[in-house]
Amino acid sequence: MRERECDVAVIGAGSAGLAAYRAARDAGARPVLIERGPGGTTCARVGCMPSKLLIAAAEAAHAARTADLFGIRVAGVSIDGKAVLDRVRRERDRFVGSVLDGVEKIPAEDRVKGEARFLDSHSLEIDEQVRLRFGAAVIATGSSPIVPKPLKGLGDRLLTTDTLFEIPDLPESLAVLGLGAVGIEIAQAMARLGVRVTALDSGKTIAGLTEPGLVEEAAKLLAEEFTLHRGARVEGSERCGDSVRLHWRDRDGQRxxxxxxxxxxxxxxxxxxxxxxxxxxxxxxxxxGLPDFDPRSLVCRGAPILIAGDANAWRPVLHEASRQGRIAGENAAALAHGRTPEAPEPWPSLAMVFTHPQAATIGEAYGEDEERIVVRTSFSDQGRARAEGVNRGGMCLWSAPDGRLLGGEMLGPAVEHLAQVVSNALRDGLTVQAMRDRPFYHPTLEEGLSTALSEMVQSVDDANSI
Structure with missing residues (x-):
């Protein structure tokens, strides 16, 4: 057993782990990065990037099919599933390769390959070959797909995001269990690529949206492209030759x-x-088995151990993982050197779903709070949206009675941009009036946000004049 010592042990070489290693090093600590593999980060290898590559192909097919709206006649659209997935893997591997190149630049003495386990609050064992003493440790081990019990035993007919992008060709038909970000994105993309899709979920939300009007509109729009069952509970599954049979109950309890x-x-x-x-x-x-931790400092209660990124399940999105990694690395260095860790204010919550129309949730969650001022607007008559034939969906914003913007949910075109505008306004502590006084260029989709803000300014004024 080889003995080693370091100031900061970072377990995991994903987005959070790499950020933690670099932050600890920049803070003057001696870090060691422990890599179990496979490398390349969840985002680049099985998450954000391959799914967006699939969505890009699906959008190209959809645009060709719907070009008639603009007087553009397309004789027919043929999908080469093998070519689609080949490009997804090719480009995915480029993203993964750039991450791996960065890891290879880390000095060899700062890296240990293998699986780590804690021996106590200040030491780790790695593959029964290395015992590593540390001043502080960062857990950044990422996450893995959940497979519900009713789906187990399906063999290669069961896909997760860890295996989906490795299939050689598009399936003839696909059932998607879950209407969260991943499920709804893949369901729509596959449907646009010619796959017969059935999506099921036992919950009441879609694409992270919770505001009832937006949830209903999302369900209506998405159901135009594939079969969608909300309130459905899968009870079992079985292999039937080359196919799978799912057994489930609908929202009325019917089998x-x-x-x-x-x-x-x-x-x-x-x-x-x-x-x-x-x-x-x-x-x-x-x-x-999740440690009790402070979501601001990321320090776990009971030992000089921090937890960041998907491993803490708090905000499992890449920009949060990178920021948490930096905070955890800096604070681990502080603990190792006997300093007090920092506890920075969290960023406003921000989550996006890249369906068409896109969806996003920003800031404080939607709730039936009587003191909140809530404004709902539609994209149906928004100028730029109508010009591009994407005038579907709407947005809902809420503020405090004093005009402080609190959050919102969106379903519509260019939501990935509009949501970031709102998120930055929340981060800067802007009131609705101050945000409305910012310039909005014409004709842009951002004018839809301007309209919502104008209505909210009026609602705030009306509420305070009573």
């Missing part, structure tokens, strides 16, 4: 079944904490 070529489990991802032997650290763990 139903669906036959498909493959099933995609999009029921979320769980933190990769098994095998770390966290019980040996003295940390306070919940029923799922």
């Amino acid at each position: 139903r079944s669906t036959d498909v070529a493959s099933v995609l489990s999009a029921a979320g991802r769980a933190p990769n904490l098994a095998g770390l032997d966290l019980d040996a650290t003295g940390l306070e763990l919940d029923e799922e």
